Amino acid sequence: MENNTLTAKRVADAAYDAIRAAAVGLREDVLCGLAAARKIEEQPRAQSVLDCLLENAQIAREDGVPLCQDTGTCWVRLEVGEELSIPGDVLSQVDDAVARAYTDGRLRMSVVHDALFDRANTGDNTPAFAEIATRPGHGATLHVLLKGGGSDNASRVVMLAPGAGIEGVRNVVLDCVREKAANACPPLIVGVGVGATFDKVAGLAKHALLREIGSPAASPKHAAFERELLEAINATGIGPGALGGKTTALAVHLETAPCHIAALPVAVNMGCSAMRSVSIDLVSWED
Structure with missing residues (x-):
């Protein structure tokens, strides 16, 4: 240059x-997230799924296969x-x-x-x-x-009324996870976009997937809401491979933007366990 x-x-x-x-x-932060999830899982099926995912990542890297x-x-x-x-x-x-x-x-x-x-x-x-x-x-x-395609198909955009507030956003995210997570190959990284316009909010959610697991959120308020959503998602018990367990998601990443006074756009974009x-x-x- x-x-x-x-x-x-x-x-x-x-x-x-x-x-x-x-x-x-596989991204290094995702590998570390899967390994950390393996340490806390107690159900044999969840442990087996995480073992397979970690072994798959190793084979892919060593053999140069997808x-x-x-x-x-x-x-x-x-x-x-x-x-x-x-x-x-x-x-x-x-x-x-x-x-x-x-x-x-x-x-x-x-x-x-x-x-x-x-x-x-x-x-x-x-x-x-x-x-x-x-x-x-x-x-x-x-x-x-x-x-x-599986993880993108599990995503959604919802145009809420502004009065729905944080509780409305929380419900959109959790409803999407309950209905769609099993088809998106969990454990997931869940990207959440709030704000902008109908055509831009999905981009916020997808861009949120690029942030490394464990990296700081934009503000303490963002970080607190991310932790709250992650705890609620993992409390569903969907688990690795949707076979039950503690880890339905490795992280929730939130990006927000300005929006019209009459709008509250929300997008959820799921990143699968093969987060590439x-x-x-x-x-x-x-x-």
């Missing part, structure tokens, strides 16, 4: 590497400092990187041409579901998340 310019090729090359790494390597047969859609978020420029069509080059990574990695292609009228497979897992966001400064970060994401600092990254 030279002269405050971030090339589209650099972004695409980083996306290629991130996809290949995420497909076969963590899950559902290698997912590719969600890409590029955060660029306002002092940087990116000449060229960066998103088309990201699509090219996705096609190459899925082909070279022999990953399952899971994207169809049109959700309603043409459900033929695109054959290369494109397009990527990509977005670009600006931020202050000179830095740039690329986030790549491989999202399986990679974040790359593009300034310091060496390809």
